[in-house]
Amino acid sequence: xxxARFGDILSELYLASAxxxxxxxxxxxxxxxxxxxxxxxxxxxxIEARLDEILANLPARxxxxxxxxxxxxxxxxxxxxxxxxxxxxxxxxxxxxTRERLTAGIFPGIDNNGLARLERAFALTVAAAPLHERMRxxxxxxxxxxxxxxxxxxxxxAALHAAxxxxxxxxxxxxxxxxxxxRRQPQGDTPSQSMSQRTAAE
Numbered sequence: 001x002x003x004a005r006f007g008d009i010l011s012e013l014y015l016a017s018a019x020x021x022x023x024x025x026x027x028x029x030x031x032x033x034x035x036x037x038x039x040x041x042x043x044x045x046x047i048e049a050r051l052d053e054i055l056a057n058l059p060a061r062x063x064x065x066x067x068x069x070x071x072x073x074x075x076x077x078x079x080x081x082x083x084x085x086x087x088x089x090x091x092x093x094x095x096x097x098t099r100e101r102l103t104a105g106i107f108p109g110i111d112n113n114g115l116a117r118l119e120r121a122f123a124l125t126v127a128a129a130p131l132h133e134r135m136r137x138x139x140x141x142x143x144x145x146x147x148x149x150x151x152x153x154x155x156x157x158a159a160l161h162a163a164x165x166x167x168x169x170x171x172x173x174x175x176x177x178x179x180x181x182x183r184r185q186p187q188g189d190t191p192s193q194s195m196s197q198r199t200a201a202e
Contacts, residue, residue, distance in 0.1 A: 034087040044077035121170040124163035
């Protein structure tokens with residue numbers, strides 16, 4: 001287990017070096033820096049956690065204590081802050097050169113598969129954002145109510161409905177009836193009664 005934790009540390013160092021190399025190769029784009037910082041903070045926190053676990057589990061306790069004083073007297077990294085995470089989310093939740101660089105080379109999907117649905121929902125949601133802001137300012141949440149109150153016009157209402165439908169399709173998951181997952185137990189029967197009935201029938 002100790003050697004596996006060292007392996008985790010090596011993996012984090014490899015990932016961190018890959019992040020830095022990509023940032024360097026792409027010309028150190030300053031808008032991408034929050035993403036670089038997020039990756040580094042997450043990696044440093046993981047490395048410190050594994051070092052802490054190694055030192056806590058070394059069989060030679062005097063040596064473990066000495067190493068802790070020398071290597072990890074206290075934790076420096078707790079992972080990315082909420083503010084940094086929100087900054088990264090802002091880069092990814094709106095069209096930007098940073099998002100284009102990150103998604104370069106990723107297959108965009110075809111027809112109605114999962115990734116294509118997700119990208120379509122993203123584009124429609126971004127386009128509808130000003131309309132949602134207008135509705136929010138008018139304190140109207142329902143699309144049809146906003147149309148009746150002339151907050152939006154027919155074309156804008158259609159765009160909002162299209163965006164809502166695209167989002168619903170993107171987040172939808174498979175739904176199965178209980179009969180498709182497992183055989184239903186007759187109501188009122190205990191498990192033993194059901195088993196006895198099936199055994200008698202067989």
